[in-house]
Amino acid sequence: MDSNNHEKSKWALPFRKKSGPRLHKDDITVVDTGNAKKAVVATALGNAMEWFDFGIYSYLAVIMGKVFFPEMTGSIQLIYTFATFSIAFLVRPFGGLFFGRLGDRLGRKKVLTITLVMMAVSTLCIGLIPSYASIGITASVLLLLARLVQGFSTGGEYSGAMTFIAESTPDKRRGFMASGLEVGTLVGYIAGSGLVTLLSYLLGPDRMLAWGWRIPFFIAAPIGLVGLYLRNHLEETPAFEAMEKAAQDEGRQKVPFRELLKVQWRVVLLCIVMVCSFNVVDYMVLSYMPSHLTAVLGYGETEGLLLILIVMFIMIPIVLFMGYFSDRIGNKRIIQGGLLGLIVLSLPAFWWIGSGKGGMVFLGLLCLAVLLTCFEGTMPSVLPALFFTKVRYGALAITYNISASLFGGTTPLVMAWLINLTGEPLVPAYYLIAVSLIGFVIVTMWFTETSGRSLRGSAPAVEKPHEVHEVLQEPEEALWWHEEQSAIHDQLSDSDPTR
Secondary structure, three states: OOHHHHHHHHHHOOOOOOOOOOOOHHHOEEOOHHHHHHHHHHHHHHHHHHHHHHHHHHHOHHHHHHHHOOOOOHHHHHHHHHHHHHHHHHOHHHHHHHHHHHHHHHOHHHHHHHHHHHHHHHHHHHHHOOOHHHHOHHHHHHHHHHHHHHHHHHHHHHHHHHHHHHHHOOHHHHHHHHHHHHHHHHHHHHHHHHHHHHHHHHHHHHHHHHOHHHHHHHOHHHHHHHHHHHHHOOOOOHHHHHHHHHHHHHOOOOOOHHHHHHHOHHHHHHHHHHHHHHHHHHHHHHHHHHHHHHHHOOOOHHHHHHHHHHHHHHHHHHHHHHHHHHHHHOHHHHHHHHHHHHHHHHHHHHHHHOOOOHHHHHHHHHHHHHHHHHHHOOHHHHOHHHOOHHHHHHHHHHHHHHHHHHHHOOHHHHHHHHHHHHOOOOHHHHHHHHHHHHHHHHHHHHOOOOOOOOOOOOOOEEOOOOHHHHHHOOHHHHOOOHHHHHHHHHHHHHHOOOO
16 A cells, blocks of 8 residues: 555544444443542642742742843833743643644553653752852743743643543533633642742742742642652543544554644634633733732732732632533533623723722732633633544644643733833733634634533543433434534545545
């Protein structure tokens, strides 16, 4: 068989067209609830590790600027600090490409273990870098290198964690259980920001600047060891194991996901827009806002940090509620509600934040935070469901990280630059409104409800054995993605009749 025919044969079985969906009881996965909970905890801890770093870096942004960019002053120094924060996002798509391909080939568990170790080591290294006063520009370069390693590993971490949880949980509880991933985000961020707040109070500004800022980075190592232990004791996801078994039984070869993306450009664009909407408000509230309060609005460091810390505590149960609620009324409605809320309430929220009155500032922050939970409670279950099992990790990793790099991680830098350029403190509100308008239109037009339904390319996953019989009664609904799969087959056949 020549190479061209060999390539064509890869598509023959995975996307063969059938007369109708066929479903056998042995195809349906009865999820082990204990394993599903372990998967949530282990993946959430890795996400907590990632956001522990983001938290301490964001809350230490002013100090980091003085340590590594002392020749700059004021808002320019802050811009350089956030530029170092944002530049790591440039390598995230490359990390997504590298780890995503590995995840679809070797399994989700192995790759998530590798990314966690890389994150822990690179975060620890930041705490070991000498200051600019000691080694000059080399200090800034070493900080940049450590951030690049973090960005590369994160490229495979979050998308892999979403994939792992989505494939390990029952369909009817996917929203609630996957929302635990974002609880990990908040716990990590609270731990990082809370530690910085406590150290700032105990040590004071001089000792924090001299050596206290290093302490939070040192703590990354033991957190990484705990996460490594938990992930090593996980089982591979049922969806990936079923795919591997089918590949062995039927002789299927791995599908190059780049081919799938060519015929699913609308899904790719939808994912990019949804990730953009989610990440812009996420990084706006959790990464940029501490520095906005301090550097732009003139709030005391401790006061501003404490307000956001309290808001994040309040967010935790709301995130879980949003995940639970999405399983009941549908994730599309929750996402649309969050986008509409940002369109209507972003300006009032920033007016309140800029008022200078403690209660109004807290109300503005809480308003943005509650709207953020609409995405945190749904996106970890929504995004993996956009792609077929065979290419899910790789396709999601690349798409997610391209969007996160272009629109999410750059948010603090863009906001700092625009405010410095215009002198207008309401720029973040206008930015949120524009992004949310685009997101609402695209989600309304293109997003198909996935709550309570099987993942694309996989048979249903249920929680109780008696649910298997219920699923078998409606195979068309159980394999709702069958027509979409057939359409992909037709598109491929039209582009190459020999397939």
